[in-house]
Structures are given as structure tokens and as C-alpha cells.
Amino acid sequence: MTALRLGIAGLGTVGAGVLRTLEQNSAMITARCGRAIQVVAVSARDKNKARNFDIKNLQWVDDPLALAGMPNVDVVVELMGGDSPARQLVETGLRNGKAVITANKALIAGHGMMLTQLAEAKQVVFAFEAAVVGGIPVIKTIREALAANKISEIQGILNGTCNYILTQMRLRQMSFQAALQEAQTRGYAEADPLFDINGTDAAHKLAILAALAFGTQLDLNAVSAEGISGITPDDIIFAEELGFRIKLLSVARHHEYGLEQRVSPCLIPLLSPLASVENEYNAIQIQGDAIGHLMLVGRGAGAEATASAVLADIMDIAAGRHALPFNVAVSALQKCLPPAAEKSRSSFYLRLVVSDQPGVVADIATILRDHKISIESLLQRGRAMAAGVPVVITTHETMASAMQQAAAKIVKLPVVLEPPCVLRIENN
Numbered sequence: 077m078t079a080l081r082l083g084i085a086g087l088g089t090v091g092a093g094v095l096r097t098l099e100q101n102s103a104m105i106t107a108r109c110g111r112a113i114q115v116v117a118v119s120a121r122d123k124n125k126a127r128n129f130d131i132k133n134l135q136w137v138d139d140p141l142a143l144a145g146m147p148n149v150d151v152v153v154e155l156m157g158g159d160s161p162a163r164q165l166v167e168t169g170l171r172n173g174k175a176v177i178t179a180n181k182a183l184i185a186g187h188g189m190m191l192t193q194l195a196e197a198k199q200v201v202f203a204f205e206a207a208v209v210g211g212i213p214v215i216k217t218i219r220e221a222l223a224a225n226k227i228s229e230i231q232g233i234l235n236g237t238c239n240y241i242l243t244q245m246r247l248r249q250m251s252f253q254a255a256l257q258e259a260q261t262r263g264y265a266e267a268d269p270l271f272d273i274n275g276t277d278a279a280h281k282l283a284i285l286a287a288l289a290f291g292t293q294l295d296l297n298a299v300s301a302e303g304i305s306g307i308t309p310d311d312i313i314f315a316e317e318l319g320f321r322i323k324l325l326s327v328a329r330h331h332e333y334g335l336e337q338r339v340s341p342c343l344i345p346l347l348s349p350l351a352s353v354e355n356e357y358n359a360i361q362i363q364g365d366a367i368g369h370l371m372l373v374g375r376g377a378g379a380e381a382t383a384s385a386v387l388a389d390i391m392d393i394a395a396g397r398h399a400l401p402f403n404v405a406v407s408a409l410q411k412c413l414p415p416a417a418e419k420s421r422s423s424f425y426l427r428l429v430v431s432d433q434p435g436v437v438a439d440i441a442t443i444l445r446d447h448k449i450s451i452e453s454l455l456q457r458g459r460a461m462a463a464g465v466p467v468v469i470t471t472h473e474t475m476a477s478a479m480q481q482a483a484a485k486i487v488k489l490p491v492v493l494e495p496p497c498v499l500r501i502e503n504n
């Protein structure tokens with residue numbers, strides 16, 4: 077059988093991982109696909125950049141878009157990231173009837189429906205396993221292995237940078253800034269880490285998983301995202317004292333009244349399996365009616381781990397295995413209906429820094445009572461903070477909107493010295 081011929085755009089972390097793994101495991105990959113996989117052309121920004129692999133036998137094209145028009149390219153592999161020219165390359169490749177593989181979560185989260193429809197119209201493969209938590213095969217698991225399940229919930233730690241930062245803050249009582257700096261030095265965070273730490277990156281991944289798991293149209297606007305920059309080492313200590321660990325948790329949950337999709341720092345029980353997923357590791361917990369609870373854990377990023385997912389997609393094409401990206405045609409996906417605001421309920425952790433004077437707790441309790449929020453526990457310490465003392469309250473389940481309104485009133489009390497930290501407690 078003739079070889080499957082690839083044109084790869086992007087020779088950075090992931091592109092290099094793909095080339096190296098393909099070379100190292102070439103005989104095994106050929107045997108498993110029943111045909112060879114051959115890279116015929118590559119493109120990146122700088123032809124002369126030093127790379128730790130040899131590209132002299134590969135055709136170099138300056139313009140990555142050219143790959144989509146080359147008659148000797150069967151599969152366009154987009155590993156550049158960003159919007160332009162990645163979007164044009166993927167779109168042109170599909171329009172030209174080529175199979176397209178990408179690891180670009182932002183592209184799929186923003187344009188996944190349009191691109192998938194285009195692939196359907198052209199009857200070509202479009203696959204993006206590596207776009208969601210790199211090396212963990214979660215797309216295949218949901219789409220294929222769990223295809224017979226009605227999925228009711230996905231919970232995950234979908235961003236390794238945040239998980240690394242929160243782990244180091246806990247283990248070494250580091251500040252958020254110091255832990256972020258260390259994550260950057262170790263290569264776990266981008267030079268501009270904004271999308272990691274503000275929850276956007278996890279929201280991209282969650283939107284893709286939710287569409288696949290719940291058969292709904294991918295809608296990034298339906299995902300609420302909140303980051304971890306407001307978490308202090310004290311919050312982490314208080315949470316542990318209360319029997320919880322703080323994680324940036326991504327949750328997609330099916331309710332009869334709508335699909336809840338959110339990314340936010342949450343307290344999760346110390347004994348929950350996700351609590352033990354530390355450092356740069358990612359994890360996804362899936363609840364299906366037939367399988368029950370299933371958890372996948374692994375490396376959500378990194379050259380070889382992500383290459384593993386890219387190559388799995390390529391090998392499917394080589395072996396003639398075709399799956400619809402979202403399991404059903406885009407026209408069969410249901411509209412994504414977010415729950416009404418009043419349906420959003422949770423118990424909460426509220427940490428305040430207040431002046432150390434009598435009556436403070438009573439003032440706070442009055443505001444909570446006025447918003448029908450009942451207190452479950454209260455921790456008040458003479459812990460020496462720079463100014464003021466911390467008060468930590470956990471609540472029974474209440475409306476999220478009531479908690480927000482109460483927090484907005486509490487922050488206006490003259491005795492409250494800083495904006496409160498309000499986190500959901502996720503007991504499920």
C-alpha cells in the first residue's frame with residue numbers, strides 16, 4: 077500500500093515531538109497501520125532556526141498555506157497554534173479535500189462547528205485529539221469507548237500550568253506570583269500565561285468536550301471562566317483544614333433545565349480522586365450511565381505526550397478508521413442551553429480579611445442571613461496577616477447569585493479590608 081503523506085505546519089514543541097516519535101517508532105507504526113506514514117513537506121516561520129532534528133530531506137515551504145494545495149500531501153497537520161494562518165490552513169486543506177489534523181484548541185473552540193461542517197461536506201477526516209489535554213486520549217474515549225453511554229457529567233483538571241502553581245503554593249507555601257514564575261522557568265507556562273491562569277485555556281477544552289459528550293453545539297460563550305490569581309497560600313491552608321483541596325476545576329454537567337459549563341477554582345474533598353492529581357498532570361472524570369465513574373489521568377502537554385495524540389489521529393487515517401469529530405453530524409447537535417441564573421446553586425467558601433474588632437462577624441452574618449445564606453462553619457484566627465485577621469466561612473448550599481450579592485455588600489463594610497475570596501465547594 078502507498079504511504080500516507082503528511083504536510084506539517086509548525087515545528088515547535090509539538091511538531092518536533094511528532095517528527096521524533098514518528099522516526100523512533102516508524103517500523104511499529106507502519107506495522108500497526110498496514111502502511112507507512114511519510115512526512116513530505118514542512119513549514120514554520122524560520123527555515124534557518126536550529127532544530128534538534130533533521131529536516132534536510134524534507135521539502136520546506138515558506139508559506140504554510142501552500143501545504144493545503146500540494147498534490148503529494150494527503151494530510152495537512154496544523155501545529156502552529158494561534159488564529160492566523162492556522163485557520164486559513166485548516167479551512168483551505170479541508171476545502172481542497174485533504175484530511176486535516178490539528179492540536180489547536182482555540183481554533184476548535186472558536187470555529188469547530190464551521191470547520192467540522194466543512195469536513196462533512198467534503199467527506200474528509202478532521203481530527204483534533206491533541207487539542208484537549210494533550211496526551212490523554214479523552215476525545216477518543218468519549219467518542220468511541222463510551223459511545224453507548226449517556227454522559228451526565230464531566231469534571232476535570234484541564235490546565236497543567238494552574239495545577240502546577242496550586243500544587244507548589246500548597247507544598248511550599250509560595251505566593252501565586254512566585255509559583256507562576258517557577259512554572260514559566262520550568263517551561264510549564266507560556267511567556268504570556270494569561271489564557272492559562274484566567275481559565276480561558278481550560279474553557280476552550282471544556283467547550284469541546286461538552287459538545288462531544290452531550291451532543292450539543294459547541295458554544296464557548298456558554299462557558300463561564302474564572303482564574304486562580306486571587307488564591308492565596310492562606311486559602312490553600314484554610315481549605316486543607318476544612319478537609320478540601322483547591323483545584324482549578326472544569327465542570328460540564330447535564331441538568332434537565334440546561335447544560336452547566338464552568339471553569340473556576342473550587343474546593344474539592346481531600347479524598348476525591350481529583351484532589352491527588354498534582355503538579356502539571358491533568359485529569360478528567362466522566363460519569364456515564366453504563367460505565368459509572370471513569371477517570372483518565374496523564375500529561376496534558378509536552379512534546380512527546382501531545383505527539384502521541386497527533387499520531388493516533390494520523391494512524392487512524394492511515395488504517396482507514398474514520399469517525400465523525402462530534403460522533404454525529406453537526407446538524408444533529410442540539411442547541412446548547414445554559415441553565416437560568418437562579419438554577420445555579422452551590423455551597424461556598426468565603427475568606428475575608430477584617431479589622432480585629434468586636435461585632436465584625438455579626439455584621440457579616442447579618443448580610444448572609446438577609447440573603448438567605450446559612451453558615452455551615454466559621455474559622456476565625458488571630459493569624460498575623462499584614463493588616464487585619466482572616467475570617468473563613470463555609471455555607472450550606474445556596475443560590476450562586478445570592479452569594480455574589482452578599483459578597484458585594486460584605487466588601488463595602490468598613491471593617492472588611494480586602495475583596496473577599498469566594499469559591500465554590502464541589503462535593504460531587
Ligand SMILES: NC(=O)c1ccc[n+]([C@@H]2O[C@H](COP(=O)([O-])OP(=O)(O)OC[C@H]3O[C@@H](n4cnc5c(N)ncnc54)[C@H](OP(=O)(O)O)[C@@H]3O)[C@@H](O)[C@H]2O)c1
Nearest residue numbers: 086087088089090120121122155156157179180210377378
Ligand atoms: N505545547 C504543548 O504541550 C501543547 C499541548 C497541546 C496542544 N498544543 C497546541 O499545539 C499547537 C502548537 O503548540 P506548540 O507548543 O508546539 O507551539 P510552538 O512551540 O510555539 O511552535 C509553533 C510552531 O509554529 C510555527 N509558526 C508559528 N507561527 C507561524 C506562522 N505564522 N507561519 C509559519 N509557521 C508558524 C513556529 O515556527 P518557528 O519554529 O520557525 O518559530 C513553530 O515551529 C498549539 O495550537 C497549541 O495550543 C500544544
